Amino acid sequence: MSPEGPHRVVIVxxxxxxxxxxxxxxRAPVAVTLIDRRNFHLFQPLLYQVATGALSPGDxxxxxxxVLRRQKNTRVLLCEVTGIDPARRxxxxxxxxxxxxxPYETLILAPGVxxxxxxxxxxxxxxxxxKTVEDATEIRRRVLLAFEAAERRxxxxxxxxxxxFVIVxxxPTGVELAGALGEIAHHTLKEDFRTIDPAEAxxxxxxxxxxxLPSYAPxxxxxxxxxxERLGVKVRTGAAVTQVEPDGVVLRAGSLEExxxxxxxxxxxxxxxxxxxxxxxxxxxxxxxxDGRLVVEPDLSVPGHPEILVIGDLASxxxxxxxxxxxxxxxVAMQQGxxxxxxxxxxxxxxxPGRPFHYRDLGNMATIGRGAAVAELGRLRLSGFLAWxxxxxxxxxxxIEFDNRLLVLIQWAWNYLTWNRGARLITGGSxxxxxxxxx
Amino acid sequence: MSPEGPHRVVIVxxxxxxxxxxxxxxRAPVAVTLIDRRNFHLFQPLLYQVATGALSPGDxxxxxxxVLRRQKNTRVLLCEVTGIDPARRxxxxxxxxxxxxxPYETLILAPGVxxxxxxxxxxxxxxxxxKTVEDATEIRRRVLLAFEAAERRxxxxxxxxxxxFVIVxxxPTGVELAGALGEIAHHTLKEDFRTIDPAEAxxxxxxxxxxxLPSYAPxxxxxxxxxxERLGVKVRTGAAVTQVEPDGVVLRAGSLEExxxxxxxxxxxxxxxxxxxxxxxxxxxxxxxxDGRLVVEPDLSVPGHPEILVIGDLASxxxxxxxxxxxxxxxVAMQQGxxxxxxxxxxxxxxxPGRPFHYRDLGNMATIGRGAAVAELGRLRLSGFLAWxxxxxxxxxxxIEFDNRLLVLIQWAWNYLTWNRGARLITGGSxxxxxxxxx
Numbered sequence: 001m002s003p004e005g006p007h008r009v010v011i012v013x014x015x016x017x018x019x020x021x022x023x024x025x026x027r028a029p030v031a032v033t034l035i036d037r038r039n040f041h042l043f044q045p046l047l048y049q050v051a052t053g054a055l056s057p058g059d060x061x062x063x064x065x066x067v068l069r070r071q072k073n074t075r076v077l078l079c080e081v082t083g084i085d086p087a088r089r090x091x092x093x094x095x096x097x098x099x100x101x102x103p104y105e106t107l108i109l110a111p112g113v114x115x116x117x118x119x120x121x122x123x124x125x126x127x128x129x130x131k132t133v134e135d136a137t138e139i140r141r142r143v144l145l146a147f148e149a150a151e152r153r154x155x156x157x158x159x160x161x162x163x164x165f166v167i168v169x170x171x172p173t174g175v176e177l178a179g180a181l182g183e184i185a186h187h188t189l190k191e192d193f194r195t196i197d198p199a200e201a202x203x204x205x206x207x208x209x210x211x212x213l214p215s216y217a218p219x220x221x222x223x224x225x226x227x228x229e230r231l232g233v234k235v236r237t238g239a240a241v242t243q244v245e246p247d248g249v250v251l252r253a254g255s256l257e258e259x260x261x262x263x264x265x266x267x268x269x270x271x272x273x274x275x276x277x278x279x280x281x282x283x284x285x286x287x288x289x290x291d292g293r294l295v296v297e298p299d300l301s302v303p304g305h306p307e308i309l310v311i312g313d314l315a316s317x318x319x320x321x322x323x324x325x326x327x328x329x330x331x332v333a334m335q336q337g338x339x340x341x342x343x344x345x346x347x348x349x350x351x352x353p354g355r356p357f358h359y360r361d362l363g364n365m366a367t368i369g370r371g372a373a374v375a376e377l378g379r380l381r382l383s384g385f386l387a388w389x390x391x392x393x394x395x396x397x398x399x400i401e402f403d404n405r406l407l408v409l410i411q412w413a414w415n416y417l418t419w420n421r422g423a424r425l426i427t428g429g430s431x432x433x434x435x436x437x438x439x
Numbered sequence: 440m441s442p443e444g445p446h447r448v449v450i451v452x453x454x455x456x457x458x459x460x461x462x463x464x465x466r467a468p469v470a471v472t473l474i475d476r477r478n479f480h481l482f483q484p485l486l487y488q489v490a491t492g493a494l495s496p497g498d499x500x501x502x503x504x505x506v507l508r509r510q511k512n513t514r515v516l517l518c519e520v521t522g523i524d525p526a527r528r529x530x531x532x533x534x535x536x537x538x539x540x541x542p543y544e545t546l547i548l549a550p551g552v553x554x555x556x557x558x559x560x561x562x563x564x565x566x567x568x569x570k571t572v573e574d575a576t577e578i579r580r581r582v583l584l585a586f587e588a589a590e591r592r593x594x595x596x597x598x599x600x601x602x603x604f605v606i607v608x609x610x611p612t613g614v615e616l617a618g619a620l621g622e623i624a625h626h627t628l629k630e631d632f633r634t635i636d637p638a639e640a641x642x643x644x645x646x647x648x649x650x651x652l653p654s655y656a657p658x659x660x661x662x663x664x665x666x667x668e669r670l671g672v673k674v675r676t677g678a679a680v681t682q683v684e685p686d687g688v689v690l691r692a693g694s695l696e697e698x699x700x701x702x703x704x705x706x707x708x709x710x711x712x713x714x715x716x717x718x719x720x721x722x723x724x725x726x727x728x729x730d731g732r733l734v735v736e737p738d739l740s741v742p743g744h745p746e747i748l749v750i751g752d753l754a755s756x757x758x759x760x761x762x763x764x765x766x767x768x769x770x771v772a773m774q775q776g777x778x779x780x781x782x783x784x785x786x787x788x789x790x791x792p793g794r795p796f797h798y799r800d801l802g803n804m805a806t807i808g809r810g811a812a813v814a815e816l817g818r819l820r821l822s823g824f825l826a827w828x829x830x831x832x833x834x835x836x837x838x839i840e841f842d843n844r845l846l847v848l849i850q851w852a853w854n855y856l857t858w859n860r861g862a863r864l865i866t867g868g869s870x871x872x873x874x875x876x877x878x
Contacts, residue, residue: 144478
């Protein structure tokens with residue numbers, strides 16, 4: 001792959017943006033290198049089901065090499081990107097032992113986001129977020145251990161704090177986690193214990209704005225809150241978490257402060273762009289928005305560097321007709337990945353640049369336990385069982401591998417029939433979770 | 440549960456021995472407490488399939504509370520046993536924060552085994568064994584990372600050492616691991632890499648006696664060795680590992696010593712009884728055999744303590760007609776668990792003690808990759824496809840939960856059709872593995 005060889009495309013990140021870009025380059029006359037720290041693509045929209053014991057990590061992860069094995073113009077490198085030199089068109093890589101340089105003609109940056117604790121990095125060990133497989137098994141471990149500890153504690157106050165779960169953040173992840181926890185407490189674990197009644201568990205969903213799912217239609221927020229309360233979840237809107245401690249949180253609503261004793265706190269509140277954004281901003285004229293994302297051109301490129309395309313959660317993209325930038329969800333990343341691949345091919349064919357990127361909004365959905373979901377699909381607003389079926393269907397067809405689709409379908413059917421969550425294993429140690437990982 | 444309440448049975452360990460004892464006490468007028476460090480029963484005979492990416496941990500693990508949820512005379516405690524006082528009939532427990540004492544009328548000890556490195560505990564971090572879910576995901580991580588590292592290494596010598604895998608111990612676990620690795624290198628990963636050919640991998644199975652599967656009929660050892668070599672595994676019998684280092688092992692065969700450069704070494708050589716055995720031996724008259732196991736009476740009790748029954752891998756049991764003690768396999772533990780439950784019920788009914796424990800040997804089997812296995816079932820000796828079908832069937836029906844059976848069946852069918860191993864995820868950190876865990 002000398003400069004005389006095929007056009008070299010380096011893609012950083014094997015999430016929805018990076019992987020879909022690579023797949024869309026299948027027939028292009030290019031040499032693709034896909035770089036990720038992990039050897040698998042993770043279907044993050046179902047990660048909360050791993051965290052709550054309904055699915056196994058293997059069900060929602062697809063090895064990148066497996067997905068791309070027949071695509072002969074593409075290789076996968078398991079590496080970390082340590083730097084970028086836009087002037088020399090090189091990325092710097094490290095695999096822990098060795099460092100490399102990799103030249104590119106086009107660079108697609110799709111590294112994703114990590115959690116963000118609003119200036120309190122020490123909260124991370126106390127309140128894990130949900131971005132990686134390790135996050136999910138850590139949350140699963142903490143939730144299950146909390147019920148176990150409660151079973152062994154004679155003191156009712158202590159028991160109560162073990163049975164109190166606080167979820168910070170009422171977006172889709174927080175809503176889905178809270179719904180699943182409600183189901184676990186009221187149904188799955190119903191007969192499992194002898195001393196405690198799991199249904200005594202307090203599940204608190206804390207959201208700082210005035211409604212859950214603030215990016216959805218207000219009507220759906222109300223329906224979601226109702227469905228959550230039916231599962232025993234207490235929804236606390238207009239409340240901010242001002243302190244996270246090993247045995248509780250401090251909430252502030254207006255001028256009132258309240259301390260809630262809770263041994264399990266889960267973080268679904270904030271994300272922050274990959275540090276690669278900052279690295280690139282130091283070397284180019286690209287602006288960074290207040291979430292650390294790169295403000296890209298209408299064609300997703302970096303100003304002054306048409307050969308660098310930024311997609312997915314790292315990109316801050318606003319339609320010329322729109323007022324807010326696009327949300328950090330999988331469909332945006334997938335469409336941007338395909339757009340980037342198309343743009344590269346147009347350029348190679350010497351065609352005109354084509355239209356700017358336009359996000360085709362297919363809607364939003366969130367599920368709240370068994371048989372309940374809310375969805376907006378275009379102008380259609382659904383809730384309840386129908387929305388839930390739509391949710392199941394759309395998530396199933398988007399799983400990358402056929403065997404994963406089959407396995408997830410069977411597990412869901414089984415879980416539905418039995419209220420069971422067979423993957424509720426406590427595994428792994430109690431090591432402090434690392435600050436996670438752009439992907 | 441005062442002394443006037445039901446007879447209290449404390450079972451230590453939720454493996455095959457302890458769980459089957461608890462299940463067999465379902466209708467007995469007793470109060471059962473099952474203690475384990477883990478919240479799930481693990482189907483260890485299939486653990487090597489997790490280590491080699493064919494199955495997920497959730498497929499072969501069943502939450503103990505789920506299995507026992509309808510058994511109202513039984514409770515589960517997630518704890519560690521720190522001591523036993525046979526005189527006062529108490530076990531001492533700790534859950535990390537709290538310590539407890541638990542009284543019993545009958546104690547069933549089934550804590551299992553851990554790895555044994557023959558006086559070289561420092562080898563454990565270099566050559567992980569296969570006893571727990573964490574062991575399995577750690578082995579999976581190391582094997583997959585080795586191929587990844589080889590893909591990135593330009594130096595052929597270094598690449599070769601990353602592509603060399605040494606398995607120490609030619610018993611069933613070593614044979615099954617070696618067979619699965621052979622399949623991975625020659626089939627599963629065939630199209631996955633661009634720089635290396637995974638089929639170049641060297642897989643070395645080292646066994647110190649003169650044949651693999653030394654406890655099986657010699658005829659089956661030969662067939663197993665042939666099937667392994669067909670998968671590209673080099674079988675080195677009569678060779679002992681005298682040194683394990685981060686980048687290789689030293690083998691001694693007779694007076695010859697040889698160093699093999701290998702970045703991945705897996706341990707399937709030795710086990711050692713739980714330290715609970717030694718704790719009990721200090722306080723009773725029970726003898727310890729050279730593997731650290733307790734030499735039990737014909738009814739599995741400890742000499743002088745008929746109320747303490749030892750089952751599974753911790754028990755050293757020899758039939759009056761036999762010469763060698765029973766092997767540490769699941770069927771022995773299951774039958775002993777059921778025997779112990781029956782013995783307790785006979786005693787409670789005031790009946791005569793009944794016959795001593797007798798192991799009904801149902802045979803041995805090991806699988807060597809797809810479509811190949813060896814089995815001795817009574818006088819019947821099978822190998823090849825028929826043995827493999829028998830192996831599949833027996834392992835499927837013995838999985839505890841129905842949904843696990845279904846999921847494993849589907850994954851196996853899928854893996855068979857596609858040569859695939861979809862659960863080949865690299866997860867978890869590179870922390871040194873702890874010295875593992877009696878179960």
